Amino acid sequence: MKAEILAEESAVEVAAYMQKLGQQAREASRVLARATTNSKNTALLAIAKAIRSQAEILKAANQLDLQAGKTKGLDAAMLDRLTLTDSRIESMAEGLEQVAALADPIGEISDMRYRPSGIQLGQMRVPLGVIGIIYESRPNVTADAAGLCLKSGNATILRGGSEAIHSNQAIAACIHQGLQQAGLPINAVQVVETTDREAVAQLITMPDYVDVIVPRGGKSLIERISKDARVPVIKHLDGICHVYVDVEADLAMAEEIAFNAKCHRYGVCNAMETLLVHADIAKQFLPKMAERFIKEGVELRGCDKTLRILPDINTATEEDWDTEYLAAILSIRVVDNVDAAMLHIHKHSSAHTETIVTQNYDTARRFLQEVDSSSVLVNASTRFADGFEYGLGAEIGISTDKLHARGPVGLNGLTSQKWIVFGSGQIRK
Amino acid sequence: MKAEILAEESAVEVAAYMQKLGQQAREASRVLARATTNSKNTALLAIAKAIRSQAEILKAANQLDLQAGKTKGLDAAMLDRLTLTDSRIESMAEGLEQVAALADPIGEISDMRYRPSGIQLGQMRVPLGVIGIIYESRPNVTADAAGLCLKSGNATILRGGSEAIHSNQAIAACIHQGLQQAGLPINAVQVVETTDREAVAQLITMPDYVDVIVPRGGKSLIERISKDARVPVIKHLDGICHVYVDVEADLAMAEEIAFNAKCHRYGVCNAMETLLVHADIAKQFLPKMAERFIKEGVELRGCDKTLRILPDINTATEEDWDTEYLAAILSIRVVDNVDAAMLHIHKHSSAHTETIVTQNYDTARRFLQEVDSSSVLVNASTRFADGFEYGLGAEIGISTDKLHARGPVGLNGLTSQKWIVFGSGQIRK
Incomplete structure (x- = not known):
């Protein structure tokens, strides 16, 4: 009975914590949506630099996760995925530099044309807003996903596996340094700091604060999240x-x-x-x-x-x-x-x-x-069939959905197109 | 107790019926996806002709609904929406002719380019597959929605309000005549023949047979459907x-x-x-x-x-x-x-x-x-901000979602883009 009450209290606390992250992400997303290409690229390059210069700190944090993982009896494959080697750290930094080199999709205006009413109509590419990423053991996803979301003008809430919590927080520290150096809000990228499972349940049911969820992991994780989510999910199920x-x-x-x-x-x-x-x-x-x-x-x-x-x-x-x-x-x-x-x-x-x-x-x-x-x-x-071969530069996943993004999902899959109209006083007759 | 058993039996029957409609729609969708522009336009024009020539039959069926509605005590506004007048029947026919005159979105290939590997990559516009439409009293939606789905190469399952069942079935008969005249499968457009509410519950939870649901009606209907659906929903919530x-x-x-x-x-x-x-x-x-x-x-x-x-x-x-x-x-x-x-x-x-x-x-x-x-x-x-003013020709709704279709949803919103690759024997190195 007492344990139940404690669990309930903890659930209320986690819910309040996630709501706070959500509000912060929504506020940061407004700033990111109007951030210049230059400031986003400055942040990406500064994060890459911080990751390289803090390789030893990242490896030390990773050691804590690896030791806890061994104690918990994680299998060899899982421990391998969890490990941050020098070459994996270098890959994270290079990945961010590659994303910085991609064209900025935000603000692109297409198909501007005049209508008989005299209005001039087109579509503008804009960020989705706030993207929640749920993933398992690989800590490099923290940097990869943050980079793609940042470049596409979206705020991100990252929920990695509990087994990688120290590694993810160390990477998040590098990300926050880079954001600060570029004058962008640090809440543009937030790593969930609790390993409580309730955090995921909250993250996928806050439509006011989260616009889309991208789960990265096994089919069962993705199916479970899709089933319970109250916000859209970009799904990557199996490849037969x-x-x-x-x-x-x-x-x-x-x-x-x-x-x-x-x-x-x-x-x-x-x-x-x-x-x-x-x-x-x-x-x-x-x-x-x-x-x-x-x-x-x-x-x-x-x-x-x-x-x-x-x-x-x-x-x-x-x-x-x-x-x-x-x-x-x-x-x-x-x-x-x-x-x-x-x-x-x-x-x-x-x-x-x-x-x-x-x-x-x-x-x-x-x-x-x-x-x-x-x-x-x-x-x-x-x-x-992959984002790199298709020239998307990087991919956040391969969507097996038909709506919105289909196939390899790059920067454009993390954006939306709104209609814009230039008028000179037109009214409907 | 007996009533409960009967209700359960009926639910099982309705489920089986909806599964059958779903299977038939999926099969028809394969044929429609490869139908020529000419055959789709032939069908649209033949349906328009049938609707005009059978105006008296449509009005007689509509009378049955109106009488039942009066007996049930529907209010004046609802009875007005339910009524098929000569001018509303003419509008349905004209609407279908306008959709026939629109360019066929299907098969459009964009952005073909060579990649360094030698593959030639582009995107082809294709139908979504099967679209479920759930709507309330206006019977003209039956013709309007069927026309847009047909032109975009999608099979449709239409679930109108129970108060319009006779009108909708009479319109469906015209649609089937037109499809037959064009050599297209009549299951390309199916009107749900039961007024059992369980039919909606089934329609929105058959991901194997239905690719997307478009609810047309009040906010509460749309919110309820979105909450319970296990397939994507193109939502049109409020306009503040x-x-x-x-x-x-x-x-x-x-x-x-x-x-x-x-x-x-x-x-x-x-x-x-x-x-x-x-x-x-x-x-x-x-x-x-x-x-x-x-x-x-x-x-x-x-x-x-x-x-x-x-x-x-x-x-x-x-x-x-x-x-x-x-x-x-x-x-x-x-x-x-x-x-x-x-x-x-x-x-x-x-x-x-x-x-x-x-x-x-x-x-x-x-x-x-x-x-x-x-x-x-x-x-x-x-x-x-509407499909006609934006030049989409007609709209199936105005989406307040950010993913997939945003704003007025015309033919393109009922399609998807798949990646296509032309190779000459390329393999990954």
């Missing part, structure tokens, strides 16, 4: 990506693309999880392709028709078609034509990224037009 | 719009704009609800302005400073600043400068539409840049 090798594919090209899409890196969202092969070239294509995958250590799982060509591989179940392996496993399905390939994709894809390999003009056009995924490629590896 | 008359305004222009913004129509979302006046010109501006409003029958409510100039008007309370009157009532506040005006707007505006009247270049620029509303105007009436 497909390569379809058409009957009119250049088979040598198809082999390179499929191999790259699967084996360049296994644990990434734009890796291929299912290979679809046209029935008429399957016998010619699959044996050599399979040999190369098996040599690389990839476990293959095939449909009935695939097994007739590759009798030694495992059988793919219905579950396989819906699985994001993020591992050296590939499911293979032989399909009758491009329609069957697209039907499979519409049924099983997570609408992230799909590639067709073909030399046929009509087939390529149909695939481009009809496949409803955030990236659709012809004759190129699925691995290109 | 402001006109700020700056110290450097052309006062004759300011008077015309303020009068038009308030009195052109009272019951619309882009009407002015609060007039903000710079202190240094208030004594000069307000007496004549007030006289004109009072002559027009507008009730004025002022702040303390306003009351010193206009001692005979009512006092505005804090609640007034947050009220969308939609009536012949106007609140007036005297402010010290543009900063105080913007502070008031940020605190009390619904972020719909705000106007500044000024001849000062810097003040105009600051207002345009810093006011965070979906439409920001200089020297023009707030009444221009």
Whole structure:
């Protein structure tokens, strides 16, 4: 009973604390929205400099987190993600310098035209306002996300994993130094200082103070947040990506693309999880392709028709078609034509990224037009679907939503466009 | 007990029915996404023709709704909204012809450019997929919404008010005729045939089958739907719009704009609800302005400073600043400068539409840049903030959200942009 009362009191306190952060962020967002490009870039470069010069302080803070993590029994992979090495610290600083070098999206005016009424109408790109970022163990997200939000004129509230709290606070100190040097409010970037879980519950239910939430982490975290949020969430769910090798594919090209899409890196969202092969070239294509995958250590799982060509591989179940392996496993399905390939994709894809390999003009056009995924490629590896390769400079995530930002989300995804009108006294008749 | 079991059985039946509609809509959406501009326009014109030729059938069905409405005791305003007159039927047909005349947004490819890797990257405009529309008594929404969704390549599930069920079904019959004549699937536009409330609960929680919900109706309907929805909602909440008359305004222009913004129509979302006046010109501006409003029958409510100039008007309370009157009532506040005006707007505006009247270049620029509303105007009436005046041809609503569509939502707001890549065998190095 007493514990319950204490918990309730603590929840009230956390709520008040988060409300305060929210109010401060909203106030800072008004200043940031009108900040000059120069002052935002000055802040980004000053933060990079502070991070470099305070590398030893960052590593000392990180040691506290690592020791606590070891005591708590975190696994090796988690401890690795948590560790701030010299090269990771240098990467954070370089990332901020790269964001400073990007064009400022804010204030861009497009499509100005006169209307018959005499008003001149256009759209102006503006910040979203306040962005809440919820992430897990990697402390470098603190600097990366803060940099993108700052450049796009948004205030940020960062809620990292409790296991990285000391590292995140040390990075936040560098960020605040840089903001101060540029004459910007330090509340433009706030790191949540409590590790209480109630803080997340509050952050995602303050529509007055937070305009959008970007969760970065596993699918279960993102689904949980989306379910409970009362503000919009830019979601990055799973990447079940497909390569379809058409009957009119250049088979040598198809082999390179499929191999790259699967084996360049296994644990990434734009890796291929299912290979679809046209029935008429399957016998010619699959044996050599399979040999190369098996040599690389990839476990293959095939449909009935695939097994007739590759009798030694495992059988793919219905579950396989819906699985994001993020591992050296590939499911293979032989399909009758491009329609069957697209039907499979519409049924099983997570609408992230799909590639067709073909030399046929009509087939390529149909695939481009009809496949409803955030990236659709012809004759190129699925691995290109990322912010850096697309020239966005950096990305805050890859959105699997259809509304607002779709696919890699860079600076523009953190902005909105409002309508602006220049008149000279016009009234509605 | 028995009633509860019956209700439960009915809920299960309604759920199954809505799932079926959803599946059918998803299938139809695949066909619509690849439909040619010509076939979509053919359907729109055929629907317009069917509506005209079946005017008598529509009016007969409407009579059933009107009689039931009278028996149920609906008020006069509601019965008026429900009534299909000859001119309203003609308006529906004309609206569809206007949508047919608009450019097809689907397939538009923008910003194609080569990346250093050799891939050619761009964005293609595509339909959202399936759009659920929830609306109240006006049966004309059935034709208007179906037309916009059809042109933008989306399948639609329409859930009108139960009081308009016969009218909506008769309009749906015209729509289906038109779709059939154009060779498009009739499930591209489906009208929910049950008046059970459970149908709405289902429609807004089927993310597999519905991509976005557009509620059209009062604020309470929209808030309720947004709260319970598990799919994105394009929201149109209230319009608490402001006109700020700056110290450097052309006062004759300011008077015309303020009068038009308030009195052109009272019951619309882009009407002015609060007039903000710079202190240094208030004594000069307000007496004549007030006289004109009072002559027009507008009730004025002022702040303390306003009351010193206009001692005979009512006092505005804090609640007034947050009220969308939609009536012949106007609140007036005297402010010290543009900063105080913007502070008031940020605190009390619904972020719909705000106007500044000024001849000062810097003040105009600051207002345009810093006011965070979906439409920001200089020297023009707030009444221009609408899809027709902006040249969108028609609008499905005015979004007060910042993400995705902001302000008047036309065809483009019902679309998404996916990334497309043309390669020639590129792989990630």
